[in-house]
Amino acid sequence: MKSRHKRLALIGAGLALLALAAWLISSAFQKNLVFSVTPTEMLSQPQSGRSVRMGGLVEKGSLRRNGDGVTVDFIITDLAQSVPVRYSGILPDLFKEGKGAVVQGKLEGGVFVATEVLAKHDENYMPPDAARALKQAAEAKEKK
Template sequence: MRGLKKQRRIQIIMAATAALALSAGLIGYAMRDGINFFRPPSEVVANPPPETEVFRIGGMVEEGSLVRDAGETITFVVTDGGASIPVTYTGILPDLFGEGEGMVGTGRLVDGTFVATEILARHDETYMPAEVTEALEAGGYRGDYNSRPDS
């Protein structure tokens, strides 16, 4: 009788372990495209990711670099003070997006140009995401990124 209880307990533990491993595997598989790492421009220049990798880049939009084409395509340069990366984006930009403003973009690096699929800007005039602030300070950017240039 005792051997049967022990065997049953081992079977339950093995089944629970297999279910846990399967659950962890399915969660990892589901999240593989949903995890986008943040990289400042200095890191992207120093260690360019493969063209297939989707990641987030953030920094300040360089003054004088914003160019709007005839269509919805916008090009600009994002910097953290240490390096600059050209960015192209097709779509409608957030209202608070502009030169000298902080931004975070999601996309891929293609031939040295970041092709963005999503652009985020500050949600008000005084906020800057912590990861962008840290990247700017690490890159040596000394501009006033907590207020708008026209205020």
């Protein structure tokens, strides 16, 4: 084989390895990608089978602890739409009704089954999409 052919073979093999590495990185990124939605977006465009984060306020009076002591049901709202949430695990200390929260999980049969619950960490915290939705809902209520 001539040196020119060897060089072309090495360049071809290098490009193939580079393409394989790029594909593996892209594949890993897609598997770990989590979208953030509001309750209104969740109900209008359900993300079937995909893990998403949903942010909003915990509706007052909606927190119910089940008999097993670990599973809780509550409602997340953006003041326009509400989505029931079921979570099995220990809730964060800052989790309270009427306060902001972000839940991660999947919508199954009209109930959002959460695998993780994050509570607001200071007075100003609110997921950007949830803050925007709350502002729009408040403006819509004022117009009525």
